[in-house]
């Protein structure tokens with residue numbers, strides 16, 4: 001595939017909303033010694049990936065790795081601020097592992113992904129035919145009362161078990177789940193440990209997105 005061209009293989013994803021690489025991006029991707037190029041071409045992809053594929057890989061890692069985790073943290077801060085009892089339980093018990101799983105469930109930073117049906121199937125009484133599009137709403141699954149009971153809507157930092165689907169499931173299960181969990185644990189541990197208290201001192205500004213449950217701005221004051 002020529003550098004910069006969109007993927008054309010059957011089943012390839014089209015990202016028409018994203019720009020194709022700019023000239024400097026393309027030049028860096030075409031340089032065999034470039035750190036942008038070396039890992040994917042030498043270790044993952046043979047024959048060489050096109051610059052468009054590399055561009056999309058970087059976009060996936062930056063978007064998937066950054067937008068999700070930071071919005072988990074921001075929504076987590078806001079959620080704990082609005083639920084002082086839960087904040088107190090976190091300070092007392094300090095089971096960050098359970099708390100982060102609950103924040104993942106309650107926040108569900110990734111709103112949805114879609115699948116194209118490849119074979120006739122039946123899901124919850126609905127017939128699906130090849131070519132149909134199915135949208136998976138992670139937040140809806142994570143508030144399912146059949147799984148999480150009557151408290152499904154509530155934030156409970158001690159919830160256990162917590163079979164949430166915030167990282168998806170199956171073969172596309174999030175590649176960065178372990179990293180995201182560590183990042184969130186470290187951050188909340190440090191917040192509670194070193195800073196003790198925080199206050200949200202202004203309105204949150206929401207991201208207009210159907211994909212990411214995001215907050216663009218949240219003024220917070222940290223106090224030791």
Ligand code: HEM
Nearest residue numbers: 064065068069072109110113166167168172174175176180
């Ligand atoms: C709170 C943080 C995160 C959440 C909620 C999250 C959520 C998800 C979800 C729901 C999927 C499945 C998508 C699907 O089924 O189509 C996914 C896939 C993926 N995530 Fe994450 N993610 C997070 C953090 C990260 C991080 C930190 C990275 C990398 C540094 C990452 C990289 C990826 C990649 C590469 C995939 C695609 C896996 C595949 O299709 O095989 N994610 N993520």
